[in-house]
Amino acid sequence: MNLTKEEFSLFNLKSRLKLLKKDGKLLRQRYPGEYMLVSLYSIYGFHIETIYDVDNFKTLSVNSILNPDVYQLYPP
Amino acid sequence: MARYKIYETVEKIVKNAKQNGVAHLTTEDKKLNNNSIQIKGENYVNFGSCSYLGLEFNENIKNGAKQAIDDYGSQFSSSRAYVSPRFYDELETKLSKIFNASAVVTPTTTLGHIAAIPVLVGPNDVVILDHQVHSSVQTAVALVKAKGVKVEMVRHNRMDLLEDKIKEYKGEYDNIWYMADGIYSMYGDAVPLDEVFALMDKYEQFRFYVDDAHGMSCYGKHGRGYVLAERDIHKQMVMATSFAKAFATGGGALLFPNAELAMSVRSLGGPMITSGPMQPSALGAAIASADFHLSEEINEYQEELQENIKYTHLMLSKYKLPNLAADFSPIFFVGVGLPKIAYSLVNKLMKDGFFLNIGIFPAVPIKNTGVRFTITRLHTFEQIESMVKSMASHFLTVLKEEDFSVQQICQAFKIEDIYSENLEGEALLVNENQLTLEHADTILDIPKSQWDTLLGNRGTFDWNGLNLLENSFKNNELDEENWDFDYLTIKDKNGKVVLATFLTTAMTKDDMLSPEDISYEIEQKRINDPYFYTSRTLQVGSLLTEGNHIYLDRTSEDWKQAMTMFLTKVSEIQEINNANSVMIRDLSMVDNEMDDFMINNGYFKMEMPENNKIENMNWTDDLSLKESLSKRSKKHITQDVFRHKNKFDVNVIENCSEKNIEKYYELYLNVKSNSLALNTYKLPYELFRKFATNKDWEFITLSLKSEFTSEEDNEAIAVCICHKGEENYSFLLVGVDYETNREHNTYRQAMYRVLLRAKELGYEKVELGYSAVTEKRKFGATQTQSCAYMQVKDNYNMESLNALSISKSNKNSKI
Numbered sequence: 001m002n003l004t005k006e007e008f009s010l011f012n013l014k015s016r017l018k019l020l021k022k023d024g025k026l027l028r029q030r031y032p033g034e035y036m037l038v039s040l041y042s043i044y045g046f047h048i049e050t051i052y053d054v055d056n057f058k059t060l061s062v063n064s065i066l067n068p069d070v071y072q073l074y075p076p
Numbered sequence: 077m078a079r080y081k082i083y084e085t086v087e088k089i090v091k092n093a094k095q096n097g098v099a100h101l102t103t104e105d106k107k108l109n110n111n112s113i114q115i116k117g118e119n120y121v122n123f124g125s126c127s128y129l130g131l132e133f134n135e136n137i138k139n140g141a142k143q144a145i146d147d148y149g150s151q152f153s154s155s156r157a158y159v160s161p162r163f164y165d166e167l168e169t170k171l172s173k174i175f176n177a178s179a180v181v182t183p184t185t186t187l188g189h190i191a192a193i194p195v196l197v198g199p200n201d202v203v204i205l206d207h208q209v210h211s212s213v214q215t216a217v218a219l220v221k222a223k224g225v226k227v228e229m230v231r232h233n234r235m236d237l238l239e240d241k242i243k244e245y246k247g248e249y250d251n252i253w254y255m256a257d258g259i260y261s262m263y264g265d266a267v268p269l270d271e272v273f274a275l276m277d278k279y280e281q282f283r284f285y286v287d288d289a290h291g292m293s294c295y296g297k298h299g300r301g302y303v304l305a306e307r308d309i310h311k312q313m314v315m316a317t318s319f320a321k322a323f324a325t326g327g328g329a330l331l332f333p334n335a336e337l338a339m340s341v342r343s344l345g346g347p348m349i350t351s352g353p354m355q356p357s358a359l360g361a362a363i364a365s366a367d368f369h370l371s372e373e374i375n376e377y378q379e380e381l382q383e384n385i386k387y388t389h390l391m392l393s394k395y396k397l398p399n400l401a402a403d404f405s406p407i408f409f410v411g412v413g414l415p416k417i418a419y420s421l422v423n424k425l426m427k428d429g430f431f432l433n434i435g436i437f438p439a440v441p442i443k444n445t446g447v448r449f450t451i452t453r454l455h456t457f458e459q460i461e462s463m464v465k466s467m468a469s470h471f472l473t474v475l476k477e478e479d480f481s482v483q484q485i486c487q488a489f490k491i492e493d494i495y496s497e498n499l500e501g502e503a504l505l506v507n508e509n510q511l512t513l514e515h516a517d518t519i520l521d522i523p524k525s526q527w528d529t530l531l532g533n534r535g536t537f538d539w540n541g542l543n544l545l546e547n548s549f550k551n552n553e554l555d556e557e558n559w560d561f562d563y564l565t566i567k568d569k570n571g572k573v574v575l576a577t578f579l580t581t582a583m584t585k586d587d588m589l590s591p592e593d594i595s596y597e598i599e600q601k602r603i604n605d606p607y608f609y610t611s612r613t614l615q616v617g618s619l620l621t622e623g624n625h626i627y628l629d630r631t632s633e634d635w636k637q638a639m640t641m642f643l644t645k646v647s648e649i650q651e652i653n654n655a656n657s658v659m660i661r662d663l664s665m666v667d668n669e670m671d672d673f674m675i676n677n678g679y680f681k682m683e684m685p686e687n688n689k690i691e692n693m694n695w696t697d698d699l700s701l702k703e704s705l706s707k708r709s710k711k712h713i714t715q716d717v718f719r720h721k722n723k724f725d726v727n728v729i730e731n732c733s734e735k736n737i738e739k740y741y742e743l744y745l746n747v748k749s750n751s752l753a754l755n756t757y758k759l760p761y762e763l764f765r766k767f768a769t770n771k772d773w774e775f776i777t778l779s780l781k782s783e784f785t786s787e788e789d790n791e792a793i794a795v796c797i798c799h800k801g802e803e804n805y806s807f808l809l810v811g812v813d814y815e816t817n818r819e820h821n822t823y824r825q826a827m828y829r830v831l832l833r834a835k836e837l838g839y840e841k842v843e844l845g846y847s848a849v850t851e852k853r854k855f856g857a858t859q860t861q862s863c864a865y866m867q868v869k870d871n872y873n874m875e876s877l878n879a880l881s882i883s884k885s886n887k888n889s890k891i
Contacts (some may be wrong), residue, residue, distance in 0.1 A: 001394045001461060015383040015457075022457050 002044040005064045016062035020048060028074040040065075040074055047071075082438060085680040088671055089415060089436055096419035097426070098434055111454040113431060120431035121459050123449035128294050128406045129377045130454035131324035137364040141325075144360025152356055156342075157349045163359035168329075170366035174298040177309040177331040178338035181362075183347065183354050185289050185318040185328035189216035191345025192330050193285070196314060196337075197225055201283075202249040204241055205879060206256040206267070207232040207872050210287050211439075213255050214879075221879075229876035230254070235271040242279050251283050258288030258303040258315075262435050262448060263400050264407030266291075266302055276312045284313040290407060293322030294381060299369040302405075309333050323369075325361040327354045381406060381453040388451050388460050395468035396495050398485055400446065409435050410447045410467065411489045416676035417478050418445045424470040430463045441871050443488045443678040479640050487651055488678075488869070510569040511634055513641055515562065519543050519578070522563055530576045535623035535843060536799040536806050542578065544770055545618060548763040549582075555607075556583040557760040559618065560653050564645055566638040574638040576627040579646070580618040581653040585610050585755050586873040594877060595752040609873050614646065614655035617662060619756055620808070622687060622845055624662045624862070636673060643677055650869075661864035662687075679865035685754070686859035688844035688852040693835060701831070709854045716821045717828045723784045723820055726829050729775040732768050740764060740775060740795040743811025750814065754847055759809075764797075772800050776829055778822060785816075793817075794826045798833065805834035806843040827855055 003019070011019065024043035032038055035055040041048040049070065051060045065071075093099035097116075104114045110133070111122045131137055144163060152161040164181055171179035182188035193216040197203060203217055207229050221227045226249070230238050238254055245252050254275075256267045267286060275282050291302025301317055309315065311333045319327040332338040342348055354362075368374060385406055392399040392410070401408040412418050418434045425432055425447075435448035447467070451460065475481060486493040516522055519542040532538040537545075542561070549559040560581040566574050586609040587595045601608045617625035628635060650658055661684060663670060671681060695701040698718060702710050729736070741764050748758050767773040777792040793813040799806040807830045812823050827844075834842045844852045849859060868874060 001391060001465070003390065007390055010386060011383055012379060014380070015387070018457050022461075 004044070005046050008044065008046075008048075008064060013059065013062055016048075017050075017059060019043065020050070020062065024048065030074050032073075040071075082680070084671075085442075085675060086438055088675045088681075092415065092672060092676060093419065093434060093436070096423055098419055098422045111452060111459075115431070118426070118429070120426060120429055121455075121463065123430055123432045123451070123455075123463060125452055126290070126321040126450055127324050128322040128381055128450065128452050129299075129324070129374075130452050131293070131322065131365060131368065131377075134324070134365075134368060136368065137324060137361050140364025141357040141361035144356040144363075147360075148356035150355065150357070152353060154353070155349060155351075156353050160353060161356060161359065163356060163363060164353070167359060167363050167366060170363065170370065171329055171331075174366060174369050175300050175304060175309065175315075175331045177304075177315070177333060178335045180330045180332070180338050180342045180348070181354065181359075182316075182328045182330060183351055184320070184326075185287065185316055186212040186215065187347040187351055188316045188328045188330050189213050189287070190219065191347045192314060192316065192341045193217060194219050194223075194346065195341050195344045196283075196285070197253060198250055199223070199225065200249055201251040201253060202226045202228065202245050203253045203255060204238065205229050206254070207875060208257070208260050208262070209255050210257050210261060210289070213257075213285070213287055217255065227879050229872070229879045231872050233265070233268055235268055235275070239275060242275065242282050246279060246281050250281065252279070252281050253283045253285055255285045256287075257290070258286050258301060259290040259402075259405050259407070261290055261407065262440050262446075263402065263409050264290075264405035265402040266405065269303060269307070273307065273310060276310045280312075282312060284310065285316075286313065287316045289316070289318035289321055289328075290405070292317045292319070293324075293369065293374070294378060294406065299323075299374050299378065304331075319358075319362055319365070323362070323365050325365050326358040327362055377453055381451070384451045384453060384455050384457075384460065387457055388464070391461050391464040395464050397464065397468055397471060398482070398489065398491065398495055400489060400491070406451045408449050408451065410449075411444065411485050411491070412446050412474075413443060413480060413485045413488045414478065414676065414678040415442065415445050417474055417480055418447055419676075420474045420478065421447055421467065421470055424474065425463070425466055428462075428466040428470075430466060432463075437680060441868060442675070442680050443867050443869065445678065479644060484644075484647060487647070490869075511574065511638055511641055512567050513645060514565040514567070515645065516565075517560070517562055518546060519561070519563065522565070526565075526573075527576075530573060530627040531625070533801065533803050534625070535621055535804065536801065536808060537578065537617065537621040537623075537625060538772075538801065540770070540772055541621070541799065544766050544773075545580075545620065545763075548760060548766045549580075552760050552762060554757075554760075556610075556757040557762075558582075562649050564642060566641055568632060568634050568638075572629075572632070573627065574629045574632045574634050575642055577616055577625050577642075578618075579614055579616050579649065581612055581614045581649070581655050582619060583607075583610055583757070584613040584619070585757065587877055588755050590755070590877050592752040592755075595755040598877075599752070599755075609877070611656035611870075611873065612654055613657045613659060614650050614653060615659040615661060620759070622662065622806075622843065624664075626660075626663070639673060640677070656870055657866060657868040659864050659866050662862045663865070665861045665863045674865040679867050682864050682866055684862045684864050685846040686849055686861055687846060688849060688857040688859055690831065690834075690842040690844065690855065690857050691840075692856055693831075693840050693842065695835075705854075705856050709856065712854045713828075716824050720821050720825055721828075723780055724778045724825055724829075725781055725790065727777045727779075728833060729777060730771070730773075732775060734765075736775075736792075737761075737764050737768050739792060740777070740797075740811055743792065743795050743813060744797075744809055745811075746814055747810055747812055751847070767797055774798055774800065774833075776826070776833055778826055778829060780816065780820065784820070793820075794822045796826050796830050798830060800837065803839075804841045804843050805830075805837060805839040807845065824851065824854075827851065831855060 020041050024041040027040045027042055029039045037052040037054050039050045047065045049065055050062045053060050101115050113120055113122045168179045189212055197220045242252050259266050286303050288301040288303045293299035295302045296305030315331040317329050319325045398411045400411050422432055432447050432449040435446040482495045483493055524539040527539045546561055552558050562579045565576045568574050587598045598609050695704050741761050776796040778794040779790045779792045793816050795811040797809040844857050
């Protein structure tokens with residue numbers, strides 16, 4: 001069952017990751033820095049960007065995309 | 077009068093639940109793993125666990141139990157009054173730190189209540205129970221009630237009403253105790269803490285006793301529970317909690333605002349002296365669990381649980397299920413209305429691999445049955461959505477199968493119906509048997525021959541009798557003297573009647589069946605508030621008719637379908653007439669098939685008062701009447717009846733003057749005001765006028781002969797109002813002048829004269845109605861026991877009356 005963007009944002013980071021794992025689809029990934037992996041997911045009809053700290057094996061944020069320009073940052 | 081057969085109803089419910097495979101089950105797993113359980117060879121995701129944080133698999137807690145067994149063995153068998161194993165001190169010290177209060181560990185929460193409440197509540201205290209407080213608190217309160225402490229109930233979470241009671245009692249009682257749950261175990265809602273704490277600040281005599289079993293561990297710093305999550309213990313409160321839920325060890329604790337009070341309960345509380353202690357294993361586990369609670373790790377666990385709770389609410393909302401649970405607690409309740417729907421739905425969920433519970437009578441009103449489930453930290457989002465999806469997919473199917481609608485569920489729970497329009501394929505009331513239901517609101521619309529053929533010989537409710545009742549109970553000034561009448565006839569596809577009956581809706585006193593002393597107390601309140609503890613009741617038959625009012629062709633293969641159709645219509649009439657309760661009455665006391673049917677359809681069974689009837693009219697004179705009686709009754713009739721026989725002039729009056737009617741009504745009111753055993757409203761004067769002009773009714777009057785009275789006029793001192801049925805003579809009402817009753821045994825003489833009159837008219841049976849069983853037995857009456865099936869929308873008044881106690885004792889209060 002789909003959640004809205006607002007409902008998704010009600011959850012904490014750990015739960016957002018669980019939701020991504022359950023219902024999300026990984027679209028693309030990019031490496032903006034040496035220790036940073038940014039992934040783009042599609043879930044419930046909107047997009048989510050996760051930022052992963054490769055050095056510390058830790059997800060730093062899981063947020064819906066507000067600015068559509070961000071898509072251009074991903075390699076085709 | 078009638079007594080509730082609660083145990084019988086509960087027993088049937090349990091039996092039905094067992095038969096439906098949803099109760100008294102046993103796990104088969106050799107080793108439990110996470111939240112899966114195996115029952116009868118099938119694996120289920122467990123949605124029935126109260127171990128909300130999933131701590132039962134915590135290695136430290138398990139090791140704590142093992143180490144304690146290694147150290148102390150399987151038990152330390154000594155009363156704590158003598159010696160406690162060392163674990164207790166350690167645990168109580170840690171608990172005092174968790175709660176910032178003085179702690180006393182108890183073997184269970186229930187035993188904690190039983191230890192604390194009789195010590196805390198003094199003889200001149202009053203206890204006010206929240207309507208939904210856990211039964212274990214009520215069990216303990218029964219101990220102080222038995223000693224004469226006044227116990228009352230207040231509507232669930234109504235702090236305004238609670239404050240009214242505090243104001244009312246603060247000058248009269250030493251302490252006013254309010255007893256409530258932190259989080260309620262069925263709907264997961266909570267006590268309004270801000271208001272309760274404000275009341276404690278405002279009223280020095282106000283005391284708060286709270287059971288926070290379901291809040292323990294899930295909320296607050298160190299998991300100190302829902303109640304103390306954001307505040308310290310108040311000097312006027314005592315809290316009980318449980319280790320058998322999220323704390324994951326078994327046992328419980330009492331928390332006090334000071335060590336002195338804790339020591340009082342520790343020293344004086346019955347189970348603290350006489351009950352066995354907790355086992356070392358549970359104590360060792362509890363110490364380890366307390367350590368976990370004192371660590372930072374619990375915060376993460378609590379947050380994970382809250383995330384699961386949040387997700388479950390979202391899913392229930394998106395799948396449009398009528399969720400009644402509060403949005404913060406791990407207890408969920410999806411309303412389904414009737415037990416049979418809950419059995420079926422839970423069964424289907426089990427087939428899909430999910431184990432859930434049923435929230436059923438007596439934990440909730442029987443018509444408010446639901447699927448109750450719990451969420452723990454161990455559930456995954458996948459499990460939660462799969463279970464909710466499964467429930468949603470079966471929900472409408474089950475409703476359709478059981479002839480029930482979402483709208484009826486919403487009515488039962490008094491919630492807005494936001495579900496029907498969004499549910500595709502809303503259940504329609506199916507009628508595969510092609511039964512037709514005819515509904516009339518006056519007997520005039522029913523053919524006389526049809527009615528009298530089906531129900532005409534059963535008492536005073538033949539066609540003419542009902543016409544009289546309808547005309548008497550309308551256009552009267554008082555609410556209680558105006559009744560609504562409904563006539564239902566259900567026919568099969570061939571036009572043959574399967575079921576026929578009539579119902580009335582009337583204002584009734586909720587204490588109608590209560591003990592007389594309770595009714596007396598309530599009547600004192602009614603002097604200023606005439607409708608105190610009253611409500612509208614829809615009943616088969618009426619307050620003035622007796623006997624089986626339902627024609628039901630049990631040989632018809634459609635009878636159960638007809639009963640279902642009938643009950644559906646009854647619910648509809650209940651809504652339209654705004655009736656709080658429904659009573660399907662005067663049915664056989666021994667009918668297992670009907671019991672199961674009615675209980676599964678949301679009715680509980682209760683015993684009706686015994687009905688008196690004289691069936692032996694084979695006597696011809698006083699001597700043979702006397703000979704027909706038992707030895708004791710022979711003596712009675714000789715001394716109390718025949719000895720006074722010649723004192724009376726007896727007249728049978730079929731048409732009487734207005735003046736006489738006024739006199740008879742006055743005599744009736746004498747009896748009415750003297751009897752609270754069956755506490756009903758007085759009948760309207762208009763009814764007596766109708767009796768006076770109806771050929772089926774007659775008045776038998778008794779007056780004293782001139783030589784036995786100083787009164788100049790020969791006025792009646794007793795009147796009997798009787799119905800002349802086709803087969804039965806019915807003695808419906810009596811009026812007596814109590815000033816002369818004792819000297820002349822007027823009431824007994826009246827009864828005798830009724831028998832003589834029935835004999836004179838050639839009747840072979842005399843109906844004597846309810847009440848005065850002992851008196852009627854003396855005349856040879858036999859008693860029949862019937863039952864009623866009841867459904868109550870709002871059972872507050874009923875339970876409140878049960879809780880009411882009027883005496884006091886002399887025990888000292890501790891705080």
